[in-house]
Structures are given as C-alpha cells and as structure tokens.
Amino acid sequence: MKSFFIYSILFIIVFKVDVFGQKNINDKFKKETISKINLLLEENYVFPDQAESIVKHLNKSLKEGKFKKYELLDSFAIALTKEIRVVNNDKHLGIWPAFVPEKEKVNLDNDYQLYLKNYDDTRKKANGFNEVKIIDGNIGYLNTSFFLSETNQTIDSYLYLLANTDAVIIDLTDNGGGNPKTVNYLCSYFLENKLLINTLYFRQGNRKDEIFTHQVNGKKRVDVPLFVIIGPKTFSGAEEFSYNMQSLKRAILIGENSGGAANPGDVFKINTDLEIFIPTGTSTNPITKKNWEGIGVIPEIKIGAEEAYSKSVELAREAAIIYRNKKAAESKKLYDELQLIFSQESLLVSEKDTVKMDEQILQIFTKGVDLDLFTEKDINFFGSQNITKNPLIAESILKCNTILYPKSPMTYLAYGDLLEQNGKKDLALNNFGISVALAEEQKAPYLEGLKRRYEKAKSNKQ
The missing domain is CATH 3.90.226.10 (2-enoyl-CoA Hydratase; Chain A, domain 1)
Structure with a gap:
C-alpha cells in the first residue's frame, strides 16, 4: 500500500471510463474483490460502525446479484463505488482500475518511460x-x-x-x-x-x-x-x-x-487490477x-x-473601494504623525533627543509596513524628499529602511550615500560593504555598480 494522507479527487476519477478498465471479469473475481474490500474497510475505515454497515450492504448486494451484469472491470468499479456509498454517502470512498493495459505496457516497461509519463501528466x-x-x-x-x-x-x-x-x-x-x-x-x-x-x-x-x-x-x-x-x-x-x-x-x-x-x-490495493480509497x-x-x-x-x-x-x-469592486479608502485614511494618519516629528527638528539639542526621534520614526514606519501602507520604495521616497531641507531626519528615515528591509542591498546604498554626504564616511563605508555583500549573496544584476560605488567611497575616505 502506498500511503498518502490527501484529500482525494476520486469523484472525478471513479466515473471516468477509459481503456484502463476494459478487462473482462468473472463471478469469482467479483466475490474475491468484495471479500478483500470488506477486510480493508473493517481494518481501516475511520468509522468502524459504519464500516460494518457498508460490509453488510456489500454482501447483501452481492447475494442479490446486483453485480451480475457487470462484465468489464471499469463498470464493476463504478458499481462498487456506488454501493459502498449507499450507507453514508461518503464521497471519498471510491474504487477504480489500477492496471496498465497490455498495449501500453511495452512503452512503460522501464522506469525511465514511466517517469516520462508521470512527468508529462504532472506538467499538464x-x-x-x-x-x-x-x-x-x-x-x-x-x-x-x-x-x-x-x-x-x-x-x-x-x-x-x-x-x-x-x-x-x-x-x-x-x-x-x-x-x-x-x-x-x-x-x-x-x-x-x-x-x-x-x-x-x-x-x-x-x-x-x-x-x-x-x-x-x-x-x-x-x-x-x-x-x-x-x-x-x-x-x-x-x-x-x-x-x-x-x-x-x-x-x-x-x-x-x-x-x-x-x-x-489512503489508497489501498485490492488486487492487481483494482484500488480503493478509504x-x-x-x-x-x-x-x-x-x-x-x-x-x-x-x-x-x-x-x-x-x-x-x-x-x-x-x-x-465595491469592497476594494472601501479597502482603498481605509488604507488612505490610515496612511494619512501616519503621514501627519511624521510631519509632526519633522516640524520638531529644531528642538533636537542632544544625542538623546536624536535617539528618541529615531525611535519615533521607526515606530511609525514599522506600523506602516505592518499595515501594508509603506513599502521600501515609499520609505526611500520620504527620505529623499528630506535630504536637502532636513538631512538629519532624512538620515533617520533611510536608517529605518535598513532595519525594516535588512535584506535589500539598495536600502544600505541609499543610507550610505546620505551618510557620506553628511560627513560620516566610516559609517557610510560600512553600509556600502553590507550592500555589496547582500548583492553578491543574491547575485543581483547591479552588483558591479555597487562594487564601483564601494571602491569610490574607499578612495574618497583616504
């Protein structure tokens, strides 16, 4: 038995009549098949009491000759599936042919051909x-x-x-x-x-x-x-x-x-010709x-x-309009909070004040990212807009971007550029180095450009 706990698609498979089921069967085969099904149900069906009822119904159906008219494997499998569902209508219960017809065996004799067939089916x-x-x-x-x-x-x-x-x-x-x-x-x-x-x-x-x-x-x-x-x-x-x-x-x-x-x-093998999902x-x-x-x-x-x-x-479409308006309102609220912080830049008189501002800005952008309001590009835009008028705030914003998007080479590049511009060459060089390392790890297409920028920063520092 090949075990796999899946939600089956048997309602499609069971009622598909194809060449795999075109095999003549006799009464002995039917009796032995039902006997094996009974055993498998009694041992494995999740509801033992219902399994007992299904077994009784199958035996009764066999005795009454309900399967007498079925001479081909596929039609017998369909009839069996119908009968095992009568008791509780469990649509996962199903039986189907499990063999390859003789005319196709020639093409599937080796593992490679079987692999190709399975691969083709999966690709489709x-x-x-x-x-x-x-x-x-x-x-x-x-x-x-x-x-x-x-x-x-x-x-x-x-x-x-x-x-x-x-x-x-x-x-x-x-x-x-x-x-x-x-x-x-x-x-x-x-x-x-x-x-x-x-x-x-x-x-x-x-x-x-x-x-x-x-x-x-x-x-x-x-x-x-x-x-x-x-x-x-x-x-x-x-x-x-x-x-x-x-x-x-x-x-x-x-x-x-x-x-x-x-x-x-699971799928269980009944015999060489049939399988059952129980x-x-x-x-x-x-x-x-x-x-x-x-x-x-x-x-x-x-x-x-x-x-x-x-x-x-x-x-x-109706819900999307409401969702956009909600996001816009949330974004406006955070934007106003940022503007309030920006307006207080002149009050920064100590390193402690600067640290507090960094924490406030990071808190706002973190909330914005969590609410799906700000992306890496959005935060970079906020930073770039403040470079000339509020370089200290711009530095804080771009630093936030490296914290919120630590795997992005471009956040470290932008932050490094501003640090160098603000005269913090050692810290800038460190960020350029991180940018290059991440780009190498990710095999980024712009890696060579970052390396040139890094080398330029090193020469500027000397």
Missing part, C-alpha cells in the same frame, strides 16, 4: 493552477483546480502578482481537492500565523493532528477583502479552504453548495466543532455557476 496540470490575473478595479483573481503537493513556490509566484490588489477572488469551482499541506499554505496567506484551523483524527494509533497557519514566503494578505467561488465540483481540500475561511468570517463565499467530502485517507481520518473545525461531510460548504450568496464569477467581481 500546471501545478494545479489555471489562471491568475488582475481585473479592472485592482481586483486579484486566482483560479486553481488542484492542491498538488510541493507547489508552494507556484503559490508564492501567483500571489506575488496579486500582492498589491485591493480585493482577491479565489475560484474553486472546479477544484477537486488535494494535499492538505498545500491547502494550509494557501490558507496561511490570508490568516495570521499560529491560528488553529483544523484538527484531523486518524483511527490508526488514535491520533490527532492539529493544523495551524504559519509563515509564508510572500506577503500575507490578512485584511484584504476575500471572495471564494464554489460549486458542486468543489471537493475535499477545496472545501476545507472554503470552510476555514467561512468559519473565521475571513471570506464571502459565492456560488452553489460544494461536494461534501471531508475525510482524508477515509482513515476525519476533520473537526475548531469553531463549528464539525465539518462539511455529506452536506457540503454552503455559500453566503447562493447563485448559479454562470453568474457566480460576475457577482464576485461586482462585490469585490
């Missing part, structure tokens, strides 16, 4: 992301169809493009689920760190796994207006994302009820104390699939 999925764009009104839009494992860098790249949008729409209409770690990673972009969002219970070992949000490799959007589009094909892990955001009142859900599958599990665990939301199993995630705004996109854009 584009790491599970279909589209990212910015809609008029500065609305970010992300459409994803799978939550594949090891795709954090793709998420980082896509959300980098949406980092300065004033509202975000995530379209999960056709998302069949996927890896829970990937789901959590996307959740973490829109939520504070160390927030409990789900608890997974697994029957084996009577184990509980608490799922917390965490740091991401990009810009978190914890207050941006968020809209999530869902529908009947929104399944499993995609439902978890939607349910998490809804329960925390972090997003508005638009569309139709989702599929209703909340239980993670939920080995179940989830519990810390706020609702339940999950979406069987009922799906219910959107706040119920609307048909064809209208869901346009409705979400309409609402996002």
Whole structure:
C-alpha cells in the first residue's frame, strides 16, 4: 500500500471510463474483490460502525446479484463505488482500475518511460493552477483546480502578482481537492500565523493532528477583502479552504453548495487490477466543532455557476473601494504623525533627543509596513524628499529602511550615500560593504555598480 494522507479527487476519477478498465471479469473475481474490500474497510475505515454497515450492504448486494451484469472491470468499479456509498454517502470512498493495459505496457516497461509519463501528466496540470490575473478595479483573481503537493513556490509566484490588489477572488469551482499541506499554505496567506484551523483524527494509533497557519514566503494578505467561488465540483481540500475561511468570517463565499467530502485517507490495493480509497481520518473545525461531510460548504450568496464569477467581481469592486479608502485614511494618519516629528527638528539639542526621534520614526514606519501602507520604495521616497531641507531626519528615515528591509542591498546604498554626504564616511563605508555583500549573496544584476560605488567611497575616505 502506498500511503498518502490527501484529500482525494476520486469523484472525478471513479466515473471516468477509459481503456484502463476494459478487462473482462468473472463471478469469482467479483466475490474475491468484495471479500478483500470488506477486510480493508473493517481494518481501516475511520468509522468502524459504519464500516460494518457498508460490509453488510456489500454482501447483501452481492447475494442479490446486483453485480451480475457487470462484465468489464471499469463498470464493476463504478458499481462498487456506488454501493459502498449507499450507507453514508461518503464521497471519498471510491474504487477504480489500477492496471496498465497490455498495449501500453511495452512503452512503460522501464522506469525511465514511466517517469516520462508521470512527468508529462504532472506538467499538464500546471501545478494545479489555471489562471491568475488582475481585473479592472485592482481586483486579484486566482483560479486553481488542484492542491498538488510541493507547489508552494507556484503559490508564492501567483500571489506575488496579486500582492498589491485591493480585493482577491479565489475560484474553486472546479477544484477537486488535494494535499492538505498545500491547502494550509494557501490558507496561511490570508490568516495570521499560529491560528488553529483544523484538527484531523486518524483511527490508526488514535491520533490527532492539529493544523495551524504559519509563515509564508510572500506577503500575507490578512485584511484584504476575500471572495471564494464554489460549486458542486468543489471537493475535499477545496472545501476545507472554503470552510476555514467561512468559519473565521475571513471570506464571502459565492456560488452553489460544494461536494461534501471531508475525510482524508489512503489508497489501498485490492488486487492487481483494482484500488480503493478509504477515509482513515476525519476533520473537526475548531469553531463549528464539525465539518462539511455529506452536506457540503454552503455559500453566503447562493447563485448559479454562470453568474457566480460576475457577482464576485461586482462585490469585490465595491469592497476594494472601501479597502482603498481605509488604507488612505490610515496612511494619512501616519503621514501627519511624521510631519509632526519633522516640524520638531529644531528642538533636537542632544544625542538623546536624536535617539528618541529615531525611535519615533521607526515606530511609525514599522506600523506602516505592518499595515501594508509603506513599502521600501515609499520609505526611500520620504527620505529623499528630506535630504536637502532636513538631512538629519532624512538620515533617520533611510536608517529605518535598513532595519525594516535588512535584506535589500539598495536600502544600505541609499543610507550610505546620505551618510557620506553628511560627513560620516566610516559609517557610510560600512553600509556600502553590507550592500555589496547582500548583492553578491543574491547575485543581483547591479552588483558591479555597487562594487564601483564601494571602491569610490574607499578612495574618497583616504
């Protein structure tokens, strides 16, 4: 058995009839298959009492001849899936063919050919992301169809493009689920760190796994207006994302009820021809104390699939205006606080006063960065605007930039330039050196220019 705790996309796979299932089967095969399924359910299904009921139902169905008419493997797999879901409608329970037809075995006999096939299949999925764009009104839009494992860098790249949008729409209409770690990673972009969002219970070992949000490799959007589009094909892990955001009142859900599958599990081999996905665990939301199993995630705004996109854009545009106005008001408040400090420059009579001013300016810019109001370029602009009229304040501002953006070579360059201009050549040289070291580490394209500036500063000092 190849174990992987994922939110499956079996509702797509199970009902896909293709050449992999075109194999004749007999009554003995059917009986042995059901016997093995029964054993696997009894040993692994997260709900032992329901497993017992499903086993009884399968045996009864076999005895009544419900599977008699199925002569091909694929149709038998579909019929089995239908019957094991009768008892509790667990949509994660599913059976599908697990073999390669004879005519394709020639091409897959060696590991390299198998690798190429898997590689090709994965590439076609584009790491599970279909589209990212910015809609008029500065609305970010992300459409994803799978939550594949090891795709954090793709998420980082896509959300980098949406980092300065004033509202975000995530379209999960056709998302069949996927890896829970990937789901959590996307959740973490829109939520504070160390927030409990789900608890997974697994029957084996009577184990509980608490799922917390965490740091991401990009810009978190914890207050941006968020809209999530869902529908009947929104399944499993995609439902978890939607349910998490809804329960925390972090997003508005638009569309139709989702599929209703909340239980993670494993793929088990029944025989050489068939595999079964069995939920080995179940989830519990810390706020609702339940999950979406069987009922799906219910959107706040119920609307048909064809209208869901346009409705979400309409609402996002309205929310974006409010968000921009809020950010503008917050920015104006901090700007006024800065101007008050700037106006008091003439009162600086001691080093203690200068240190206090540095602390006040750093506090304001730190708050601005935390509120997503000021960027590195914004702070540099404030500094450059004060170089001629308030060189001491400009120095303090550019020093703040090196503290708030310690990995940026350009912040140290700008600060070093001003220090040199203000006659502090030793300190300037130190900052030029840091700038060059960071640029070398990052292989920055402007490295040679920084080196020339550093050498010029050294010669000026002599």
